[in-house]
Amino acid sequence: MSSSTDRDAAGAVPEKTVKGAASISSIAAEAGVSIPTVSKVLNGRPDVAPDTRARVESIIEQHRYRRRRARQSSRPALIDLVFHEMHSAWSTEIIRGVELAAANERAAVVLSELGGEHRPRREWFDDLLARRPLGVILVLAGLDAEQRRQLTTRNIPFVFVDTAGEPPPGVPTVGSANWAGGLAATRHLLALGHRRIAVISGPTTMLCSRARVDGYRSALEDADVVVDPDFVRYGDFYVQGGYNHGMALLSRPDRPTAIFAGSDFQALGVMRAARELGLSIPDDLSIVGYDDLSVTEWIGPQLTTVRQPLREMATTAAQMVFSLARGERPPNERIDLATELVVRESTCPPREPNARVP
Amino acid sequence: MSSSTDRDAAGAVPEKTVKGAASISSIAAEAGVSIPTVSKVLNGRPDVAPDTRARVESIIEQHRYRRRRARQSSRPALIDLVFHEMHSAWSTEIIRGVELAAANERAAVVLSELGGEHRPRREWFDDLLARRPLGVILVLAGLDAEQRRQLTTRNIPFVFVDTAGEPPPGVPTVGSANWAGGLAATRHLLALGHRRIAVISGPTTMLCSRARVDGYRSALEDADVVVDPDFVRYGDFYVQGGYNHGMALLSRPDRPTAIFAGSDFQALGVMRAARELGLSIPDDLSIVGYDDLSVTEWIGPQLTTVRQPLREMATTAAQMVFSLARGERPPNERIDLATELVVRESTCPPREPNARVP
Incomplete structure (x- = not known):
């Protein structure tokens, strides 16, 4: 982010008279x-x-040529919200959080999804620049150095929600306490008496996946439980991935008595695999999800999960964008909101503690 | 919709030279x-x-003063997508359908939700006009006559997806075959041997709710089954509504052996009510949902449902908006896409045909 100290209080920058700027x-x-x-x-x-x-x-x-802000044009302000890939309930929470902050600033939200093959990357980025948004929020979507430079040059601030990889230094990011979430989920299972605990997380390339697994490892180490390397699985955050890993883990003779899934969707996949194998939840298998989507309360059994405050994360990210667009610097470049374990019906003590064979 | 025959092929309208238009x-x-x-x-x-x-x-x-189209300005085109209320997986399908059509036209999608109290109606509409979108898609959201007139005056076409009420004549609408969907769901339950079949639909003010119930009635009449007035329920499309009506229906001594729910979310609520009452699905109760959201495949039992092509409906609506913005008239003002019954695990023959008491 370039500094913006030469703006006035309303964030307005006269086109040709900014100190040090060229026409x-x-x-x-x-x-x-x-x-x-x-x-x-x-x-x-x-x-x-x-x-x-x-x-x-x-x-x-x-x-440091400064563009007129979008606000000064005849059109109302826009804020861009960009998803790497939208995924139902999860995305809706993010969208709602951004909409809330945007409504307070009377800005309209432009929504994009980069996953589809129908929107070539270069064309899309050119259009983004041309519509001159007040700022950009990226959800699990990256920007290369050149794109970051182009946005910075145009005084279009950008904030990441979570990160698809190592966030570049100086880029504001809003996340949640993934490590603490993994720790809490695993400690809960340990406290119930489980020792054979597997984890299914998202892609290794995503920091959030790795942080959750590291929380899991720390909890097991604290309890002097040796981590079985085959019990640590990375995949995607979707149902099918949870199903596949769940099937593989639960088909082993020394299957886990508990699985910590990296998302509620993955947990749904694990639950389906358990049903197909005739395993009862939670009696034969305890499951903890991640996210706390509303569907987790309605399925049977209700899912024990780690609540990730997706809506609040999105609102925080949007507020950061608006602050940056006004020329204010955020108090912190990286904000992690707290996660919270929500205990429901999908976890209980193992039927046979330390069982090696079902 | 005003006719737009005095535009050129690309939809461009010179600001001051249109035949019959004033400066x-x-x-x-x-x-x-x-x-x-x-x-x-x-x-x-x-x-x-x-x-x-x-x-x-x-x-x-x-x-018939014609504004320059947004396309002619230096900013890329926008299309507005307006939800009365977003609801997770359902909304995501609609968003994806609009994004797909918009990407093909290289337009950006501005997303709004009217349900929140944070976006006053008048302010929002003023901003909509001021950002000069190529067109507007409204999902279960209405416009009053004055708003429709203001959009028409500015050559901003609008298309409804489904309808929150009786669509005004001449307003293009994309829906799905709700009556046929209700008929197919109920015929499926009748064919399995059910006679005590209840329906839980959305609000009576929504045409789609009433059409589904009418399809249900027609199927029962064809089979000479008398409709129990208390078995016809209207509410909302959400889980809690399905749960409440499900509880009321299933707590009766002469409870239904099958329930046709107006949405998959409502079906989830009914399933929860059944679980709490110790009723097994499908043995004690058959359930048919509506929408075919992806979650229905992953829950246990998998939900039999009426597939509503939400994504295709949204793509069709967006394509209509782009056509209208080019000055073309749609071949039909009202397009209903086909619905399809998807039989999964939540329906089976009743345990005791014509049972009056469980």
């Missing part, structure tokens, strides 16, 4: 291109030769 | 107001006296 014409002169070409680059239009674009971008960055 | 200045002169005042009304700005606004709107309408 379009002086940028054009310095780059040796026409004024319309500079304008095209500023608006993210694709019809500019790559080297020309790079030269203009570099001069813009040197001069 | 901003001539509208201002005719209304006896300033040019900025006309501009404010066109942009949906609130700071115009109501009678002035009404006079200007009326003159604009007479002259």
Whole structure:
């Protein structure tokens, strides 16, 4: 994020009079291109030769040229919410959190999903720049260094919700206490008497997956339980992944008596695998999910899960974007909201503690 | 919808040269107001006296003044998707369908939810007008006559997905074959041997609820089964409503042996009520849902349901909006996509056919 101390209180930046900033014409002169070409680059239009674009971008960055904010135009403000992939209840919670914050600022929410093959990456990013949003919230979606630079140059702040990988330094991120969530889930199972506890998490490339597994490991280590490497599984956060890993784990002669799933959807998959194998929940298998989606209260048995405050995370991220757009710096670059274990019906003491064979 | 035959092939409408259209200045002169005042009304700005606004709107309408399309501006096109209330998996399907069509047209989707108290109706509509979307898709959300007129005046087409009530004549609507869905669900239960069949539908004010119940009635009449008035229930489409009605119905001594629920969420509520009353599904109670959300495949037992093609409905609605924005008229004002019964595990023959007491 570039500093924005030369804005006025309302976040307004006069186009040509900002201290230290260049006008379009002086940028054009310095780059040796026409004024319309500079304008095209500023608006993210694709019809500019790559080297020309790079030269203009570099001069813009040197001069910290400041675009008029979207707010100053005749159109109401927009905030972009970008999902790597939307997934039903989970996404709805995020959307609602952003909508809430946006309504307070009277901004409209533009929603995008990058997972589909129908939206080429470059085209999409050009359109994002051209619609000049007040800011961008990315959910498990990444930006490369060039894209981050282009947003920064245009004073379009961006905030990550969770992270698809190691967040770049200086990029504001809102997450939740994944490590503590994994710890709490596993401690709950240990307290019930379980020792053969497996974990099914999301992709290893996602920090949140790894943090939850590390919480699981720490809880087991504290209890002097040796972690069986085959009991630690990474996959995706979806039902089918939970089903597949659940089937593999529960078909073993020395199957686990408890499984900590990385998402409620994965837990649904594990529950289905257990049903197909004739295992009763929670008597034959205890299951803990992650997220606390509303469906977990309605299925039978109701799912014990780690509540992740998705809506509050999204509201916090949107508020950070609005603050940054006003030129304020967030008090912290990384905010993790608390997770909470919600005990329901899918966990109980193991039928035979330390059983090796069912 | 106003006709749009005076647009060119790309939907472009030159601001001041459209045949029969007035310029901003001539509208201002005719209304006896300033040019900025006309501009404010066109942009949906609130700071115009109501009678002035009404006079200007009326003159604009007479002259069929045509705004430049959003596409012609420097910003990429927007399409507005408006939910009365978002509800997890159901809304995600709709969003995905609209995103798909929008990506093909390289338009961005602005998402709004009207259910929250944080977005006052008038302010929201003013902002909608001011951001000049290519068009608007409304999901179970209504527009009053004045709002419809304001959109029509500005050449902003709108399409309803389903309808919150009787759709006004001439408003394009995409729905699904609700009556046929109710008929198919009930015929399936009759064919299994059920006679004591209850229905729990959505609000009576929604046409889709009433059509499903009418399909249910027709199936029962065809089979010479008398409809018990207390077996026909209206409520909402949510889990709690299904639970409450399910509890009431299943607590009766002459409880139904089968329930047709108006949504998969309602079916989840009925399943929970059955579990709490110690009734086994499908042996003691057959349940049919409506929608075919992905969760229905993962719960145990898997839910028999009526598949409603939500994603395709949303894509169709968005395509209609884009066609209308290009000045094309849709082949039909009302398009109903087919519904389909999906038989899974939650239905079977009744334990005691025609049982009066469990």
